[in-house]
Amino acid sequence: MKQFYVYMLSSGRNGTLYIGVTSDLKKRIFEHKNKVVSGFSSNYNVDKLVWYEIHEDAEAALTREKRLKKWMRSWKKELIEESNPYWNDLYETL
Numbered sequence: 001m002k003q004f005y006v007y008m009l010s011s012g013r014n015g016t017l018y019i020g021v022t023s024d025l026k027k028r029i030f031e032h033k034n035k036v037v038s039g040f041s042s043n044y045n046v047d048k049l050v051w052y053e054i055h056e057d058a059e060a061a062l063t064r065e066k067r068l069k070k071w072m073r074s075w076k077k078e079l080i081e082e083s084n085p086y087w088n089d090l091y092e093t094l
Contacts, residue, residue, distance in 0.1 A: 004061035006068065007052035008080060011045050013087040017076055018046040021065040025052060026094045033091065048089040051080045 005025040009018040009032060018041045022028035029049050035042040055061035068076065084090065 001056060004055045004058050005052050006055065006061050006064045008050055008068075008076065009041060009046045010048050010050045010080075010087060012048065014077075016044045016046050017073070018044075019065055019068050019076075021061045023058070025049075026091075029091050029094070048087070049091045049094075050084055050087050050089070052090065 002023060004021060004023050005028075006019070006021050007025060007029070009020070009029075010016065018032075020028065029047075031037060032041045033047045035047075041047060053064070055064065068079075071079075080087065
């Protein structure tokens, strides 16, 4: 069964945040880290995976991504710190 991931990247604690969705989290974060695709995350050096969640349905993942993008920054920080209080890069744990 295919899984979908909603994820947040950061340039560092209290830095710039990026929210995305993918069906291959490890590959997508590798692309962010190596600036494979030019865009927001490569322009602002946003490449540390600080939060993610798994969905079994693409539509649910896309809906969640859109909702999170509308959240206030303080809510996003709280969400990250619930599971990753030190803002560690979770890429190596994948």
